[in-house]
Amino acid sequence: MYNPFQKILSSVSSFAGDGSGEAVGIDIGTSAIKVVELKKKAGKVILETYGAISLGPYAGGEVGQVTNLPTEKIAEALKEVLKQSGVVTSSAALAIPMQSSLIFPIELPAQIKDSEIPSIIPIEARKYIPVPISEVSLDYFLLPEREPSFEDMNSSEAIPQKTSKKNVLVVATQNDAVSRYRSILSQRNLTFSFFEIEIFSSVRANFEHNLSLVMLMDFGASRTKLALVEFGMVKSYHAIERGGADITDSISRSLSIPFSEAEKMKKEFGLFGNPAEKSLADTIKVHLDYIFSEANNVVLAYERKNKKTVSKVILSGGGAGMKGLKETAAANFRSEVELGHPFSKAGAPAFLEKVLSAMGPEFAVSIGLALRKLQ
Ligand SMILES: Nc1ncnc2c1ncn2[C@@H]1O[C@H](COP(=O)(O)OP(=O)(O)OP(=O)(O)O)[C@@H](O)[C@H]1O
Ligand SMILES: [Mg+2]
Structure with missing residues (x-):
């Protein structure tokens, strides 16, 4: 039988490991x-x-x-x-x-009992999910009313709720x-x-223990993922459909060399450039310009809406190893940038x-x- 509340996702449940070491x-x-x-x-x-x-x-x-x-x-x-x-x-x-997943917040009236939430979520979630509800597994957790501290995030104790509205974060993952x-x-x-x-x-x-607004960027092979994080909590996330493999593809095409050679050259020289192939850094930069401009849009929209500024950007994922990426990111975001x-x-x-x-x-x-x- 379809069970919409299989506890499959985590960030979300209070599950804290199986106790083994x-x-x-x-x-x-x-x-x-x-x-x-x-x-x-x-x-x-x-x-x-x-x-x-x-x-x-x-x-x-x-x-x-x-x-x-x-x-x-x-x-x-x-x-x-x-x-x-x-x-x-x-x-x-x-x-x-x-x-493969979608995450969104839902507001519920405060008088709804916690025991009623599991039956209400699938009905509410329909409004947010572009596929039939039977094709996803739903999970949820109650968001604290006040801004939690990093210690709160890492503690298993319940955070006291105020009484106005119940804020629930719902995660839908494709079955x-x-x-x-x-x-x-x-x-x-x-x-x-x-x-x-x-x-x-x-x-x-x-x-x-980052309390202020920090952006994490995960430079993967297929996509670049962004998360805006406050008080150690992911407040918003996005994927940019551009990654390290796209960069290698371009290098391979523009220099007419095999993918494997382009991959090696990218890793060896990166944005610092190859003295023998002057166009290398430019080819890489076209893609990074696209990624950074998409990231800027996400940051600006969040900053305006929440009246906060990103204080730091952390670079992660295999692509974060690109030579010269940190410097390029610092010039783009005009904020502190560090490698995870x-x-x-x-x-x-x-x-x-x-x-x-x-x-x-x-x-x-x-x-x-x-x-x-x-x-
Ligand atoms: N030193 C380096 N310089 C530039 N790029 C690098 C370097 N090391 C790894 N990469 C790139 O990082 C990418 C792989 O990163 P990662 O392992 O995080 O990807 P993935 O998890 O497989 O991809 P995705 O998250 O998109 O599914 C490849 O495109 C690779 O070329
Ligand atoms: Mg990855």
């Missing part, structure tokens, strides 16, 4: 799978292992290419990356891509996407712990620090998932 976060991106295993020992989070595998070759293509693979192929790649990285935890937390991920896990004999929309995981991994360093949330041997700092942005989603399970 280990967790594996799995981020199935369009170009690569990233896994991170964390352990909690004596109250401290420790990095056990991590790994990534490109999906391009599983589709007969190249590293860095965007793929749309059947579940069997993804399960095969997942098996390989779990083996290579030596992950032992069998209960996994997975990220759901932003485009297709959920069953796809369940099938991938079961093919690998993994049990599923929870699903979470990718940007929520990324925020958890990249944020310290999610591995700093887990203890690791000192000699790994440099590597982990450089690789961190790529693993942010998988780290955030594992962190949540240990919370």
Whole structure:
């Protein structure tokens, strides 16, 4: 039977892990799978292992290419990356891509009892969801009346409600996407712990105690995801249909070189430019101009509506490693810009620090998932 309130999503439920001291976060991106295993020992989070595998070759293509693979192929790649990285935890937390879900706030009259909310949400949600309600799984949580502190966000205690209106945040996720991920896990004999929309995981991994308005940008291969975050809470999020693979495609076409070579050149020189190929930086910049101008629209609209300004921008995702991106972003947003360093949330041997700092942005989603399970 269709159950609209399967508790599949997280950010949203108060679910706080299964109490065990280990967790594996799995981020199935369009170009690569990233896994991170964390352990909690004596109250401290420790990095056990991590790994990534490109999906391009599983589709007969190249590293860095965007793929749309059947579940069997993804399960095969997942098996390989779990083996290579030596992950032992069998209960996994997975990220759901932003485009498979929709999140929106609903206001309900204060006199509605909490026990009545589950039956009211599907009726109200119809107004917001462009597909039949039977094709999505709904989840929700009550938003606090006052602005919560970061500590509130991380505490499991209820935040006191005032009595005017009940604000509910509803998350609708396509059933297709959920069953796809369940099938991938079961093919690998993994049990599923929870699903979470990718940007929520990324925020958890990249944020310290930021109270003011901060924007997170996740530069993926297929899309650039944005989240506007206040008090550690995602207030608004957007996806820009442009990513790292589009940049590589353009380089490949404009210089008439194979995708694989273009990908290498992009990573080696980035916006600093290749002395032998003067047009490289310009080709990259065309795409970044588009991404930043879309991001500016989102920021401006939010700032106007809420009478607040973005105080900082955090860069995440594999594409955040682009040389010169931080400087370009700082010039565009005229605010502080920093590269996320999610591995700093887990203890690791000192000699790994440099590597982990450089690789961190790529693993942010998988780290955030594992962190949540240990919370
Ligand atoms: N040093 C670098 N310089 C420039 N781009 C880079 C660098 N390292 C990785 N990238 C780019 O980052 C992208 C991959 O990032 P990521 O692993 O976050 O993507 P994904 O999660 O698979 O994609 P999506 O989130 O869109 O599904 C690729 O386009 C890759 O070329
Ligand atoms: Mg991604």
